[in-house]
Amino acid sequence: MEWLAQQLAPGLIYPTAGAILFALGLYGLIRRHHLVLRILALNIMGSGVFMVLLGIAARGEGPPDPVAQALTLTGIVVAVSATAFALALVVRLTRITGQAVMLPGPPDDHAPVDDISREEHAPSAEYDREHRE
């Protein structure tokens, strides 16, 4: 029993589970197409990384490693920022194309070009129009 508990110490099984989560997220990322699902898959991969890190921090005797915990905290905040931005992109893409999946391949040669340096591209003029009404 003692032996089993040692073998299944948190310092070992949590990192293992973290690695599995990472692989699982990778699998989901490859398989799924809806962008929200892909973002979830990336988040799960990220959680896997944090689990490995915290599991490692909890290894051995003594209190856990505060540096590893601080890094995890940083990582979580970075992940939520990236997720928020990614979701904003998904909404934008869906608004343009009507679908929350990526366009296949590179843009074709006849897709319209919107050159922000041109005169006709002037959101501020548009803005003025809207607000005069």
Place this chain on the structure above:
Amino acid sequence: MNEAAPAMLPLAISGLVALSLALAILATVWPRQAHRIGGYGAVVVTASVLTLSALFLAAGPEPESAATRVALGGWEAPLGLMLHLDGLSMTLLVLTAVVGLATSLYSLGYVHDPIERRQFWPLWLWLWAGLNMLLLSGDAFNLYITLEVVSLSAVALVAFTGTAAAVSGAMRYLLVNILGSLSFLMGVVLLFGEHGVLDLVLLEARTEIGPTERMAAVLMTAGLMVKAALFPLHVWLAPAHGSAPAPVSAVLSGLVVTGSFYLILRLWMGPFAPLATPAFGILVGLLGVAALVWGSAQALRAGRLKSIVAYSTVAQFGYLLIAFPLMLVDPEAWKVVVFFAVVHALAKASVFLAAGTLQHAAGHDRVAEMGAILRARGRTVFALGLAGVSLMGLPFTGGFIAKYLLLEAGLGTILAGSLIGVLWVVAIAGGGLLAAGYVLRMVAPAFHHGPRDAGEAVSPWMDWVPLGLAVVAAAAGFAGTLTLHTLTLTPGAP
């Protein structure tokens, strides 16, 4: 000068980081003046990078003592974070400053709408600050954070035009970047689990060949290869770089991709150096040849100016992969690779800027319909051609010197008795011909007989900056000795 330089150096390094961050924050808080902050700030940052490089060269006569490490907040590693400056990062900092300055000046003309200016400049300044910090970072976890700073701001800039292609390209770019970052982070975590430190120099001292190092090397390299668009993980590059606004494409192809490559190089010269085997080198080299052929073929087929340039980035990065087996035979060859990357970045950025000017004039960038604009805009075509010559590796340009050094390294492997060296040499030499093919596709219509049409008026910045940067790319041919000397000031590197 020589006496004071070593003492001044840490202050100058911290100062550079603080300066680039302060500019970004200032532009964020005061968006109405962001373009002025960015324009003047670009000049100041460039000046301070040049000052830093002068200090660095004055301070570091011996290669072994040349790396300057600055403990942030006064906390030395392993507890704290260290900034790390050596010849390699110095070279790339200067490159970043030059391309960054050119891009900033160009953007003064390119982003004209008052509302878009407010969005563009803060993001661009964050991107630049992120690149500077990436190059100066000496800590594995901090590298992950700086990579995220770079990729988030880069993605936002890619989506800037707001077309379906641009947003979709940005989306793909973001997913790929997050995946790459996570893979990199997992590698960092594994290394931390084994050795309990994050500082790269300390890690290098502690690594030996073991399962952790192998797996970490695979994860980190794969993550960075995704970000650097190295073959076969390049599929995101053309959609993203091809549909971003021109100055952004210039920075992405010139600096961001190079930054990821810099990290790969740094890791394989540092902690992972013992893991490299000849078979691994040959595998990477073969990937490089494939990238060269595939990228060039796509560039020869693509119908849009910016797509051609984007695919040429895939092709040119093939050389960087080909350089890996050369480095295994002659470790000194790493300097050649860096020099090549520098020269490529300069040339590629100016090609993108020139393409942006032409697209602005024409309102589209379909090569087949561009003849009239090309014939009327001699100055821009000249810039395109000059930078193109550098990409082909013909004299008098930086590309020629880089190609010379690559060929020298390639022939060196043959002389060292490696038969596969013949393949590398043929690829290095033949790649220039392929480059000539796609550069001609862009330039040749200017020489056709036909009508001329200057298209929409172009601001002086957009007219002259591409030419200026192309001249710099060409003049880099005379910077070979200085660059190689700076690179020798990298301790730990062969």
Place this chain on the structure above:
Amino acid sequence: MSDLLLVVFDLVLLVGLLGVAWRCLASTDLFRAVVLFITFGLLLALAWVRLEAPDIALAEAAIGAGITGALLLVTLERLRSIVVERRRGQPDEPPDPAGADALLHALHDPPPPRRTFVPALTFALVVGGLMVTALWHQPDAVGLEPVVDEHMDVSGVDHPITAVLLNFRAYDTFLELAIVLIALLGAWSLGRYDRLPARPAPGPILPGTLRLLVPVAIVTGVYILWAGSHAPGGAFQAGAILGAAGILLVLARPRDLPMAPSSPLRLGLAAGVALFLAIGIVGLLIGPGLLGYPPAWAYPLIIVIEVAATLSIALTLVALFIAGRPAGDDR
């Protein structure tokens, strides 16, 4: 015996986590996937507690599950309204064969094609297997705990994680704040704020609940911020809780968001990084180096930075929830 119980707990928790993650990624209904993901986040928080990381557990619950969950849910809401609008724009389009659920088409992902199954599974198994192998070979490295412990007395705070975050590795934390800000700048650059989809006016329950909840959230946030210097807590957790309160407020009054004037808003968003860097530059000029504090001043400076950071994080999270840039920013 208690060891055995803990092992059983660990195993059940981890199997549960993996199961939830699997169900989440396998579901074809996005709403279901998001709910499962939020559950996953809460279970993770439990795991962090088990790994003696209460700070992270707090952060995971507030940020990982709470804020991310809110962001995901509002995204689904937006996607749905976009599809509804597009349908309304093209009434001639033949009815979707999917039937009455056509509206939900944007929130539905068909099961992936069979042919990617084997390659994806193999790839994931190889990557996971290699990582597990590497991890099992690792020694129990000492880590940096002793080094941190040694320097606690000069760090200015009593809680090791806060010491690492705001003193020893302040640069990372600074950049982390910057990333939150950049994400917002990115979201703002995509377009202006567009209103949340119209909903029936909220009944009396939501505003009433809010009136109770928001003050509680603010008090909790401030407490957690203050506690951070000596116990689990700190700027990020506090910011997330305050941000959650803000999101609730936004939800309660979706129709009339205040037109925030540009300058103060931007100043508030950037206050954390700006103050952090300003203090850091002073540190560079007077001695300890960039982002360093004179030991005697460490505690007050850290508190100042934390307050500013909390404010900025809360504001930024709310702004990220709203997503588009406020119209006032363009003026």
Place this chain on the structure above:
Amino acid sequence: MNDGGWLLLAILMSSLGPGLAIFFLPERRYGLRTLLNLGGSGTKLLLIGWLLLGVLRGDEYHFSVPLLPGIDFVLAADALSLLFATLSAVLWFVTTVYAIGYLEGSPRRSRFFGFFSLCISATVGIALSGNLITLLIFYELLTLATWPLVVHRGTPAALRAGRLYLAYTLTSGLVLFTAIVWLTLLAGAESFVPGGYLGDLATTHETALKVLFVMLMIGFGVKAALVPLHSWLPIAMVAPAPVSALLHAVAVVKAGAFGIVRVVNDVYGAEVAMELGLAAGLVVVAAITILYGSIQALRTDDLKQRLAFSTVSQVSYIVLGVALAGPLGVIGGLVHLVHQGITKITLFFCAGNFAETLGIHKISELDGVGRRMPLTMLAFTLGALGMIGLPPLAGFVTKWHLGLGALEAQFHWVLAVLVASGLLNAAYFLPPVIRGWLGERRTPWHEHLVEHSGPTRFETHWMLLFPTLFVAALSLLGGLLAGMSLSPLDWVTLIVERDYSIPGFAP
């Protein structure tokens, strides 16, 4: 190290500077452009004259900047480089005048003259290069600068020719590049030394040196139009006449030939080249090219095509002379560098005059042209006879020395080749001459030039006529005054004496 190096730089800059300035001139600034063109070429002539005197005095001129660790960018002036530099400078001046007249009123002249100046800068750079790497740099630059000239007209035919030209020259450039890098790895980035700098390598790395020699010959041979690498040359004839003149007489083919001379004499050295059996191989290739070019020239009716194939044949005389690797052969080859240049440029100018004035492109249309344009026809006759090698014209001097050189080197069969080639030359050059003087024109001339720019005082525009007469006179004098001091022959003898250190040697 930079003794008098500024002079060499100034010579380069005298065409590079005006060239770059011309690029950015608006099309209508005719006066300023002409001033820059003529000023640049005039300055270059003066500077080269100064340099010539200095080298004659025995002064050393040397300029170097480090390019890479251990590899320098070296400019140097020895007698051989001056031979080529002087030829280029003189002919550039003449061609510039001719081109200004020829292109009068045509579009995109700024671009044309910009690249034209760049082209001559590259050529002079090749002449003044002090080592192989510098030579390579200018050699590739020449490729790039001539391409826009070839495609200048912008017609589909011109673009096709341009593509072919680039395909040939860039590919060969890469072969050359690789070879030079390899050679530098083996032997270091040495400066050119008469007699070569390979030293012991000939015994230790025999195979490598042989392979390298073939690669170098491929690299230079494409520009020198050695068979079978010549096919770009006749097709590139679509370019405007001054470009063809420049390509054929001065810049491109001569650059190739000059490169071969440098490699054989100053890198490998005649001795090593003989020892390794490389020279003999080169003699064979040159002989084949001489005969092949002449035969092809016979088969075409287009005047410029015929001149092009004649170039293929004639340039190989230079290669032949050098490959014979004895003093007399080398004299023959080097002097032909000059003589072929002035003779061929005369012929091209004449062809350009015919085409521009009367719209004549084919030999069959030449009947009676001697009466309408006697001066041009006279120049053409002088050039043609010179090419055939009749005494006392320039070509004779060449063939005489080549023959002697062949005997000296025990290549008796080469004499037969020379005789056959002389007969073939006569066979393809005499018909146009005979038609021009003795033929009779039945229909009125199609006055192409007069229609476009009004009546002219002479038989054609003076800016077309005078340069033609000038070079014709040169080709006559080159033969007549061969014995005088400072004639090309005298100078070449000086080169051979100095560089081959044969005391008391007199031809």
